[in-house]
Amino acid sequence: MGKLLALLLALVFAVSALAKEAPPATSDPALEKRTMALAEELRCLVCQNQTIAESHADLAVDLKNQIREKLKSGMSEDQIKDYMVARYGDFVLYKPPVMTTTVPLWFGPFVLLIAALAGLFYYILRRRRSVEPQALSEGEQARVQALLDSSEEPP
Amino acid sequence: MLRARFLIPLAIFIAILGILGVGLTLDPREVPSPLINKPAPAFVLPQLHDADKTFSQKEMLGKVWMLNVWASWCVACREEHPHLIEFSRTGAVPIYGLNYKDERADGIAWLARLGNPYTLSAYDHAGKVGIDYGVYGVPETYVIDKAGVIRYKRIGIVTPEIVRDKILPLVKELNANG
Numbered sequence: 001m002g003k004l005l006a007l008l009l010a011l012v013f014a015v016s017a018l019a020k021e022a023p024p025a026t027s028d029p030a031l032e033k034r035t036m037a038l039a040e041e042l043r044c045l046v047c048q049n050q051t052i053a054e055s056h057a058d059l060a061v062d063l064k065n066q067i068r069e070k071l072k073s074g075m076s077e078d079q080i081k082d083y084m085v086a087r088y089g090d091f092v093l094y095k096p097p098v099m100t101t102t103v104p105l106w107f108g109p110f111v112l113l114i115a116a117l118a119g120l121f122y123y124i125l126r127r128r129r130s131v132e133p134q135a136l137s138e139g140e141q142a143r144v145q146a147l148l149d150s151s152e153e154p155p
Numbered sequence: 156m157l158r159a160r161f162l163i164p165l166a167i168f169i170a171i172l173g174i175l176g177v178g179l180t181l182d183p184r185e186v187p188s189p190l191i192n193k194p195a196p197a198f199v200l201p202q203l204h205d206a207d208k209t210f211s212q213k214e215m216l217g218k219v220w221m222l223n224v225w226a227s228w229c230v231a232c233r234e235e236h237p238h239l240i241e242f243s244r245t246g247a248v249p250i251y252g253l254n255y256k257d258e259r260a261d262g263i264a265w266l267a268r269l270g271n272p273y274t275l276s277a278y279d280h281a282g283k284v285g286i287d288y289g290v291y292g293v294p295e296t297y298v299i300d301k302a303g304v305i306r307y308k309r310i311g312i313v314t315p316e317i318v319r320d321k322i323l324p325l326v327k328e329l330n331a332n333g
Binding site: 045046058059062063066085086087088089090091 | 187188189190256282286287288289291292
């Protein structure tokens with residue numbers, strides 16, 4: 001029984017040892033934090049809807065190492081971003097810069113929102129106008145009066 | 156008038172359908188490269204077949220040449236390979252290989268089995284030169300002019316159509332200019 005338990009425990013530990021991720025190349029937690037923060041802002045080009053931080057693609061791992069190395073050598077975050085853009089284009093940035101080609105991307109949603117609000121406003125205004133109170137005709141006036149008079153008497 | 160108003164949602168629907176339809180035909184992997192019309196990034200790498208010798212992009216100054224990034228593990232490269240062999244036979248432009256993140260023995264065996272269209276291949280085991288060239292999906296192909304400037308980049312397989320319609324006219328034009 002004891003042997004079996006020991007075997008089971010050994011197996012469990014063996015599996016967890018395998019599952020453990022490769023240790024980061026640096027033991028400096030501040031550097032690691034900066035590396036990951038920057039990696040969050042960069043698109044993985046192999047798996048385009050992930051950031052480099054999320055991706056386990058080979059290239060993403062390489063680029064993470066590249067970021068770490070460059071931070072270590074004293075480059076600033078912006079310099080590293082420029083380095084990436086020079087190689088992979090603006091597409092690599094999850095926050096694209098405001099340029100003539102990206103203006104619709106940045107401001108399109110606000111234009112749509114304003115257009116929708118303007119449409120709603122126009123619609124409400126028009127509806128209110130269309131149900132404007134109209135004066136009653138003489139016949140209607142007489143009927144209203146008759147109804148009011150009749151209701152004054154107890155049923 | 157009333158009928159026309161009911162057609163507006165239909166028109167909007169068709170317009171959206173059209174935009175989405177066009178979107179389907181675009182390839183999101185074709186990211187415009189910022190490297191076009193920029194100098195080819197400098198590198199010195201050992202050669203694949205002879206680790207003692209090196210190859211640098213500098214050696215190609217004064218020539219129009221093609222750099223093809225490949226790897227033995229890359230499935231699409233295998234598909235591309237016969238087209239490259241065929242293209243290399245025409246001798247229209249020297250083709251150099253960049254063996255990307257590969258094992259040396261695997262790369263050599265791959266060329267031995269499938270044929271070698273390259274004048275020579277540089278061996279980029281760590282993939283650092285690949286990063287400098289903005290490589291993210293092998294195969295990738297660059298056409299570099301006499302001044303060492305990248306004039307064309309293809310991400311993905313070079314087909315005979317691309318050779319005929321894009322690469323050959325460009326090589327002719329670049330060779331004619333100075």
